[in-house]
Amino acid sequence: MTDAFSHPWTCFDVSLDGGVAHIQLKRPEAMNSMIREFWNELPMIVRDIDHNARARAIVISSTGKHFSAGMDLAVFGGGGSTSQNQVQDRHINAEQQRHHIHWLQDCFGCLDDARIPVIVAIQGGCIGGAVDMTSACDIRYASADAFFCIQEINIGMTADVGTFPRLCKLIPEGWVREMAYTGRRMPAQKAKEIGWVNDVFDTHEECVAHALATAKEIASKAPLAVTGSKVMINYARDHSLKDGLDYIAVWQTGMFSGAHMGEAFKARAEKRDPVWQDLQPLRNEM
Numbered sequence: 608m609t610d611a612f613s614h615p616w617t618c619f620d621v622s623l624d625g626g627v628a629h630i631q632l633k634r635p636e637a638m639n640s641m642i643r644e645f646w647n648e649l650p651m652i653v654r655d656i657d658h659n660a661r662a663r664a665i666v667i668s669s670t671g672k673h674f675s676a677g678m679d680l681a682v683f684g685g686g687g688s689t690s691q692n693q694v695q696d697r698h699i700n701a702e703q704q705r706h707h708i709h710w711l712q713d714c715f716g717c718l719d720d721a722r723i724p725v726i727v728a729i730q731g732g733c734i735g736g737a738v739d740m741t742s743a744c745d746i747r748y749a750s751a752d753a754f755f756c757i758q759e760i761n762i763g764m765t766a767d768v769g770t771f772p773r774l775c776k777l778i779p780e781g782w783v784r785e786m787a788y789t790g791r792r793m794p795a796q797k798a799k800e801i802g803w804v805n806d807v808f809d810t811h812e813e814c815v816a817h818a819l820a821t822a823k824e825i826a827s828k829a830p831l832a833v834t835g836s837k838v839m840i841n842y843a844r845d846h847s848l849k850d851g852l853d854y855i856a857v858w859q860t861g862m863f864s865g866a867h868m869g870e871a872f873k874a875r876a877e878k879r880d881p882v883w884q885d886l887q888p889l890r891n892e893m
């Protein structure tokens with residue numbers, strides 16, 4: 608079984624401190640573009656941390672001038688999975704391509720699906736696929752030099768890995784349309800004004816430090832309550848008000864813990880940090 612913290616990844620460095628997993632993009636010389644290894648490695652790392660309950664929160668940051676330039680153009684070229692095993696019938700090929708796009712979407716969907724919160728610290732360019740990636744995170748922070756660009760329109764394609772379904776839930780639709788149709792850059796401060804990012808910091812170092820501090824604060828809370836909150840927020844986002852209320856009632860019926868509340872009150876009375884049981888590793892085999 609691959610251990611996210613010990614495996615030699617091509618595109619990432621992964622570390623653990625105080626219940627917080629830190630995933631860093633590590634190809635600054637290539638503007639952290641998303642080569643084939645990126646797409647294979649990210650979901651393996653996130654799912655290993657999540658499924659094996661190795662951390663209570665995840666922070667994603669990057670290195671160099673830019674967070675990420677998005678999909679590496681070489682991925683679109685020959686030898687990629689989109690050009691393999693093709694047959695003469697274009698409709699048969701299209702059916703295969705649909706499933707491959709779903710696979711690409713799941714590479715970022717793993718961030719949304721993770722039981723633990725994912726916080727991202729963004730500097731410089733957050734371009735194309737990087738918009739897809741960061742929009743799948745729970746909390747976004749940016750440095751003052753950050754900018755966002757739905758780059759796909761500038762290379763003659765429609766963004767397809769998660770930008771539109773997620774951004775339309777995060778910011779006013781008019782801004783999504785303007786960026787999608789024009790390919791313009793949105794600076795960090797404007798992104799904060801419309802709710803795309805939670806806060807903006809003067810430097811990248813301050814941004815990452817704040818993301819890690821927030822993750823450590825989250826890691827100090829009851830893990831079951833944190834994951835329950837994420838499940839409910841995601842469910843409310845994707846369902847009606849009535850459905851959301853009903854689901855939280857069902858969740859509380861099964862997973863409300865008086866013992867966890869008791870530990871919170873006892874720790875406060877005793878002026879100490881509460882002690883929490885970590886989530887259980889998931890069972891993905893018989």
